[in-house]
Amino acid sequence: MSIAYPRRQRQLESLVRKLGLSADAPIKWQLMDLALTHPTVSESENYEHLEFVGDAVVRLVAAIVLWENYPNCPVGDFAAIRSVLVSDRILAQLAREYGLELHLLVAGSATADKVGQESRLADAFEAVLGALYLSTNNLELIRCWLDPHFKQLAAEIRLDPARFNYKAALQEWTQAKYKVLPEYRVVEMNQPQHNQERFLAEVWLHGQKLGEGKGRSIKASEQAAAKIAFLSLENQEKS
Secondary structure (H helix, E strand, O other), X not given: OXXXXXXXXXXXXXXXXHOOOOOOOOOOHHHHHHHXXXXXXXXXXXXXXHHHHHHHHHHHHHHHHHHHHOOOOOHXXXXXXXXXXXXXXXXXXXXXXXXXXXXXXXXXXXXXXXXXXXXXXXXXXXXXXXXXXXXXXXXXXXXXXXXXXXXXXXXHHHHOHHHXXXXXXXXXXXXXXXXXXXXXXXXXXXXXXXXXOOXXXXXXXXXXXXXXXXXXXXXXXXXXXXXXXXHHHHHHHHO
């Protein structure tokens, strides 16, 4: 069923065609309209609930793509790669490729908020996935166009281990298991030599040090510590 406004209907059909789908596909257009409506436009009818569904959908698609293409990949690497694939940065990048910002209804000061644009686009992208999933209650309208992106990105990430986001993977694990975030303690080492690690980071949880790592930047040292901690916890669960 079409939505009430022909112009908006044409806009949504244009977006759907960009995704490689037919305008005759079994899409619930009211949900698509909602998926591209920011809370500044309506407090009660916006994309927030669909974003919640879409968050689960995008994580599932990423997991399936990794399972199908890298069946022998360690689970720790799975989690690290997936955390990159479903990050706001990547989802906003995909949203821009399909021109979602041209169809997203935003009002008030949010229209001029360039800092929050990445988050808005990522949220809207997830909401669109939620709308497509709820249109058929399966991944039929999603995997045909999203899989190629995730396959390419996963291959690029695997070739560049520096892009593995073990910090996000560790955070995901601790939140799921203990509902808390790990704590990072970083110190600058004395008189580091040129081009060598400058910072030492420790990652703690519930008063226990899970790991430590060194890096040329605070971010790099935290990432190194998170990798040690995450892989250690993964091995503990396997034993």
